[in-house]
Amino acid sequence: MPLHRFFADDIRALRLGTDGFEAGSERERTARLADRAARSALPVLIQTEAGSGATALARAIHGSGERKTRSFVAFRTNEALSGRDTQEAALLRHMKDARGGTLFIEDVGRLSGHAQERLAESLFRQDAGPRAGRRLDIRLIASAGFDLSENVREGRFREDLYYRLQTMALALLPLRGQRDVIAEWAGLFARRFASDEGKTIRGLSADALSLLSRYDWPGNLRQLENAVYRAVILADGAFLTPSEFPQIAAQVEGFRIDIPPLPSVRALAPLRAQEPGAKHDPHALSLIRESGDMLTLAELEERAIRFALVHYQGHMSAISRHLGIGRSTLYRKLKELGLNDAAA
Template sequence: MPLSRFFFDDIRTLRQGAAGLVAGSEREKMARLADRASRSPLPVLIESEPGSGAKALAKAIHESGDRKARSFIRFQAEDAHARDDAETAFLRAVREANSGTLFIESAEHLTISAQDRLMDLLAQQDAPSRMARRLDVRIIASTGFDISERVRAGHVREDLYYRLQALPIAIRPLRAQRENVTEWARLFAERFATDEGKRIRGLSADAVALLTRYDWPGNLRQLENAVYRAVILADGTSLTPGEFPQIAVHVEGFRVEVPPAPIMRTLAPIRAPEAASRPDPHAVSLLRDGGDMLTLAEIEERAIRFALMHYQGHLSAISRHLGIGRSTLYRKLKELGLSDAAA
């Protein structure tokens, strides 16, 4: 389940007044801010570190508002900054988002010409009637940088900065909200266990201690990937430190050693593989629980999911190492419902 669905479900839970959100929690705070933003046409500026879920939150705001049936267009300003056609690319994204939402990622990297165009667009939003507007686009921007520094340095227009801050939302890095790590991990584990058909009831006390002591430089995206990998590796009914070897090696007192794969004798009869007490975290199983082999399509899906986690959603790295083109990769991600996890 994409991260955006968690944010969307939180907004829906808040509106329904149903149980599920603890009053005063970080999730409730984010849900209230997102709900307020979804009910307003004003620009939104999401300030967060990479991997904190800015894109997922932006999409949840879009899906919760009156434009949910329209386009949600993502424009990566940092990628476009060095291109000769940066302004043209931005204008194309604006046109594609007409009547929908334009999500500008890393807005601090917009070129000056693109900033001028954006200011023109925002000025149109002040028109007294829709008839006076050439384009009707909801603007949501994100920044992983202290954008005020870019303003002082002259790289970002000051008036644009204040326009984008009409509805500011700040997402704290995961290391600054360790009290919420367990809640997020359990949510991810529940959803992924359901998706994978595994009977996992939660996390052991040692696993909770491990996850809350780690700094999570990749924030929610890294936690989501770590829990997904743990669910795939798990043989028991709860997740333990043994399912988080890539995290345990960075936390003192939790180092987990993965035993080498056993050497099979060539003359020995072929037997169904036995479950290892600590499975290799880098292995992608070719067998189902009953011992039958997966189909090629299922193997391909597992390989893509693993690559998506291993390369943290970066399409260029994934396509290069899997040996397929970016367009083919993106099509497969869409077919698998994984396109939201791509960077």
């Protein structure tokens, strides 16, 4: 089974498995543990670097388990809290929202001491069985960096909570540790974004795949996804080439792509009369279709929201703040666009 099956949008309808993995490989071990985790009720700890796909793997485990028809609620510890809200209070709300389903805590090592205490109390009540007072029925999945044990030694993370999470621990390799799947991921993202943008892109050229496989991807899957998205926006041909990845090429020996300077303020006015398909700033949203007709305001708004989802990596607080709309309005628009899953 291809690795991306762990993370596909419709994974909740699929069973995890290990077919197609090289016997004895790190990916096979992760797949077997993930499959075992999906069939158990134990807390799961996904140890990995930021951006490596922990949220998607958590969704896959949830979607292949007994609670797949119930809520999957994600709590991101690095999101800023508003007003007088505390991390502990926000965690308690998310726990209640996940009742009967799965609560995923991203970067659990960032939890405050009070929030850790609340989480530990909930887990220990579940261990005590239904007779324990105020038992909260949730499946817990958390992600953390590989340095969580160091946080325990330094007294910044509860030892009892750490060992409770370690009951079912998975190690998810960063992208540079599994270069053989970079081409597959890039192709998956390219097809998805090409479909979203109404472009006919058949794949990536051999040179582009060579470039991407030689880069270390410190931002992991999130960075690769953003890079492919920008490449699709830039692309004029049927295949993505190194020219569509100038920032990556500039950092890989043997590849050099000249990035044209941004236009001056004086040069912006004549651009309105350019022909469709003219080269433009890769970060700009086009106002016209290939036919030469202008986009409607609704179409421009949809493109801006889709771009913000990728650019701010699905963090709803950042997206609503930078788009200048309230979170409730953002969630309503996501629902209207069929992007509900992005808000989880």
